[in-house]
Amino acid sequence: MSGVLIGFLFYLVILIYIGWWASRYTRTEDQYFVGGRKVRIIAAALSDKASDFSGWLMLGYPGQAFKSGLGAFWAAIGCLFGTLADYVLIGPRLRIYTGKFRAITVPDYLEARLKDDTKLIRILGAIIILVFMTAYVSAQFAAGGKALAQAFNLDVNTAILITAIIVTAYVLTGGFFAVVWSDVVQALFMVTTLIIVPILALVSVGGLDRATEIMAQADPTHLHPFGGATGLAAIVFAIGYASWIVGYLGQPHIVTRYMSVEDPRKLRRPGIFISGIWTIIVLWGAFFAGFLGFALAKGGIIHVEDPERIIPAMALELMPSWLAGFVIAGILAAIMSTADSQLLVASSAVSRDLYHKVLGKELGKKQMVNIGRLVVIALAIVALYYAMSGNKIVYAMVATAWGGLAVGFGPILTLSLWWKRVTKEAGIVGMAYGLISEVILESSIYGWSFNPDAPGIFGSIGAALNGIPVFFVNFFITLLVIVVVSLLTKPPEDVVKLHGEIFKKVPVSVMEARSKSQAENVAEFAKARKLA
Amino acid sequence: MIYNGIRAFCGGVVMGLSSAAWMTLLVPTILGIVVMVLYGFWDKITGKEYLVTDEILGYDQELLEEE
Numbered sequence: 001m002s003g004v005l006i007g008f009l010f011y012l013v014i015l016i017y018i019g020w021w022a023s024r025y026t027r028t029e030d031q032y033f034v035g036g037r038k039v040r041i042i043a044a045a046l047s048d049k050a051s052d053f054s055g056w057l058m059l060g061y062p063g064q065a066f067k068s069g070l071g072a073f074w075a076a077i078g079c080l081f082g083t084l085a086d087y088v089l090i091g092p093r094l095r096i097y098t099g100k101f102r103a104i105t106v107p108d109y110l111e112a113r114l115k116d117d118t119k120l121i122r123i124l125g126a127i128i129i130l131v132f133m134t135a136y137v138s139a140q141f142a143a144g145g146k147a148l149a150q151a152f153n154l155d156v157n158t159a160i161l162i163t164a165i166i167v168t169a170y171v172l173t174g175g176f177f178a179v180v181w182s183d184v185v186q187a188l189f190m191v192t193t194l195i196i197v198p199i200l201a202l203v204s205v206g207g208l209d210r211a212t213e214i215m216a217q218a219d220p221t222h223l224h225p226f227g228g229a230t231g232l233a234a235i236v237f238a239i240g241y242a243s244w245i246v247g248y249l250g251q252p253h254i255v256t257r258y259m260s261v262e263d264p265r266k267l268r269r270p271g272i273f274i275s276g277i278w279t280i281i282v283l284w285g286a287f288f289a290g291f292l293g294f295a296l297a298k299g300g301i302i303h304v305e306d307p308e309r310i311i312p313a314m315a316l317e318l319m320p321s322w323l324a325g326f327v328i329a330g331i332l333a334a335i336m337s338t339a340d341s342q343l344l345v346a347s348s349a350v351s352r353d354l355y356h357k358v359l360g361k362e363l364g365k366k367q368m369v370n371i372g373r374l375v376v377i378a379l380a381i382v383a384l385y386y387a388m389s390g391n392k393i394v395y396a397m398v399a400t401a402w403g404g405l406a407v408g409f410g411p412i413l414t415l416s417l418w419w420k421r422v423t424k425e426a427g428i429v430g431m432a433y434g435l436i437s438e439v440i441l442e443s444s445i446y447g448w449s450f451n452p453d454a455p456g457i458f459g460s461i462g463a464a465l466n467g468i469p470v471f472f473v474n475f476f477i478t479l480l481v482i483v484v485v486s487l488l489t490k491p492p493e494d495v496v497k498l499h500g501e502i503f504k505k506v507p508v509s510v511m512e513a514r515s516k517s518q519a520e521n522v523a524e525f526a527k528a529r530k531l532a
Numbered sequence: 533m534i535y536n537g538i539r540a541f542c543g544g545v546v547m548g549l550s551s552a553a554w555m556t557l558l559v560p561t562i563l564g565i566v567v568m569v570l571y572g573f574w575d576k577i578t579g580k581e582y583l584v585t586d587e588i589l590g591y592d593q594e595l596l597e598e599e
Binding site for chain 2: 036037038070073074077080081084087088092096098099100102207208209211212213215216223224225262263264265268269270272273276277280284502503504505506507508510
C-alpha cells in the first residue's frame with residue numbers, strides 16, 4: 001500500500017512541476033488553447049495519442065478483451081486505422097487552414113472556412129462540444145474513481161472526487177502548454193505500463209500455450225476472431241468493434257493537437273511515425289492485458305469482480321508494491337491526459353466561441369484566459385455530478401460521447417478539408433442533424449447500437465442493423481446530408497478559390513530552399529559563384 | 533510473433549491460436565505499418581509538398597518576441 005502511494009505521489013509531483021512551468025507561458029487565448037501554434041512535433045504527437053487514449057485504454061478496453069476475448073481486437077484495428085486516418089485526412093490540412101485563419105478552436109475554423117456570418121456553425125459546434133465533451137469528461141472521472149478505489153481501497157465516489165480535483169487543478173494552472181507537456185509524460189507512463197503488465201501476465205499464467213488452454217476450457221469463443229459468429233453476423237461483430245475508426249475524424253480534443261503543431265509538414269514525418277508506433281504498442285498491450293487477464297482469473301491466479309478493473313487488479317496482486325504504484329499512476333495518466341484536454345476544449349467552446357465570438361464580449365487577454373478557467377471549474381462540477389450519479393461503465397460512457405462528437409464534427413470537418421464545394425448551409429444542416437439525431441437515437445431510442453427492441457419502425461430498422469453502432473451508420477447519413485445540401489447550394493467564389501490555392505503543392509526542393517536561413521542561402525550562392 | 537503467424541498461416545494451431553486468429557492480430561498491424569511508411573514518405577515518393585509560408589505557420593507574436 002505504501003509503495004503504491006509513493007509511486008502515485010511521485011507522479012503527482014511531476015504534474016505539479018509541469019503545471020508551474022507551463023503557467024509562465026500562458027497569457028493569451030492563443031497560448032492557452034493552442035500553445036501559440038508552436039508546439040514541438042514530438043510533444044504534439046504524443047499529446048495527441050495521450051489525449052485520445054483515456055481510461056478506455058486502461059480500463060474499458062482491457063475489460064472488453066477480458067469479456068469477449070480475441071474478437072475485441074477489432075476495436076484495436078479500428079483505433080489504429082482511425083489514428084492513421086487522422087494524419088492522412090485531417091492533420092496537415094487542418095493545420096494549414098487554421099494557421100491561415102488564426103483559428104484556435106474547431107468552430108473557429110469551420111466558421112472561417114465556410115464563411116458563415118450567421119454564427120450558427122459556431123453555436124452548433126459549441127453545443128456539440130459541451131454536450132458530448134462533458135459526458136466524456138465524466139467517463140474519465142468515473143474511470144479515475146475505479147482505479148483509485150481499487151488501489152487505495154476507497155469508496156468509488158470519494159475516488160472520483162479526488163480524480164476531478166487533481167485534473168481540474170492542473171488544467172487551471174497551465175492551459176494548453178501544461179496539458180501538452182504533462183501528456184508527454186503521461187504517454188510515456190502509459191506505454192511503459194502497457195508493456196510491463198501483459199509481459200507479467202504472460203509469465204504468471206505460464207505462457208501463451210497455457211493461457212489459450214485455460215481459455216479453451218472456460219469459453220472457446222474467446223479464441224475465435226469473431227466471438228464465435230459466422231457469415232453476416234461475423235461482419236456485424238467486426239464492424240461493431242472497428243467502428244471507432246470513423247470517430248477519429250471528429251474529436252475536437254484530438255484534432256486541436258494538429259492545430260497547435262509548429263509545422264504542418266512535420267505531421268507527415270515524424271508525426272505519423274510517433275503516433276502510429278505508440279498506438280500499436282499500447283493497443284497490443286491493452287488487448288493482451290485483458291485477454292490474458294481472463295486466463296489468469298479462470299486459472300484462479302487472480303480474483304477480479306469487475307472486468308474493467310483487470311489491470312489494477314493484476315498490478316496489485318502480481319507486482320511489488322512500488323511497481324504497482326507505477327502502474328496505477330500509468331492508469332491515472334491515461335485518464336487525466338484525456339480529461340484535461342477535453343476540459344480545455346469544452347472551456348474554449350464557452351469562453352472563446354460563445355462568450356467572445358457569439359456574444360461579442362471582449363475583455364483583456366488575461367481576463368479571457370481567466371474566463372476560460374472559470375468555465376473549466378463549472379464544467380468539471382457538472383461532469384463530476386454525472387460521474388458520481390451515473391452507471392460508471394467506462395466503455396459505454398466513452399462510446400456514447402465518442403459517437404456524438406464523431407457525427408457532429410467528423411463529416412463536416414473531413415469534407416471541408418477535401419472538398420471545395422461544401423457550403424455553410426450544408427455545414428449548418430449537417431451539424432444540426434448530427435447533434436439532434438445522436439441525442440435522440442442514443443438517449444431515447446436505441447442506446448449505443450441498433451437493436452430490435454426499439455419502438456415502431458425503429459424496431460424494424462434496429463432488427464436489420466442489429467449490433468451495429470448507431471454513430472457508425474449516422475456518420476455516413478450525415479456525410480450524405482452535407483453532400484446533398486452542398487450540391488443544392490453554392491459556395492462563395494473566393495472560398496472555392498482559396499481552397500484551391502492553399503493546398504497547392506510545390507517541388508520539395510523549393511520548400512527546402514525556403515526553409516534554409518538567409519545566411520545559408522547567401523553561403524550557398526557564394527559557393528556557387530566561387531566567391532567563398 | 534511474426535514467425536508464429538507465418539506458421540499458423542501455413543495451417544494448424546500455434547500456441548493455441550488458429551491461423552485465422554493469428555491473421556487477425558498480424559495482418560492489420562502490418563498493413564498499418566505499410567500505410568505509415570507510405571504516407572510518411574509521400575513527399576519523397578512524389579517529390580512534392582504543401583507550400584508552407586510564414587502566414588500559414590501563424591505563430592503567436594508574443595511567444596516569438598519572448599524567444
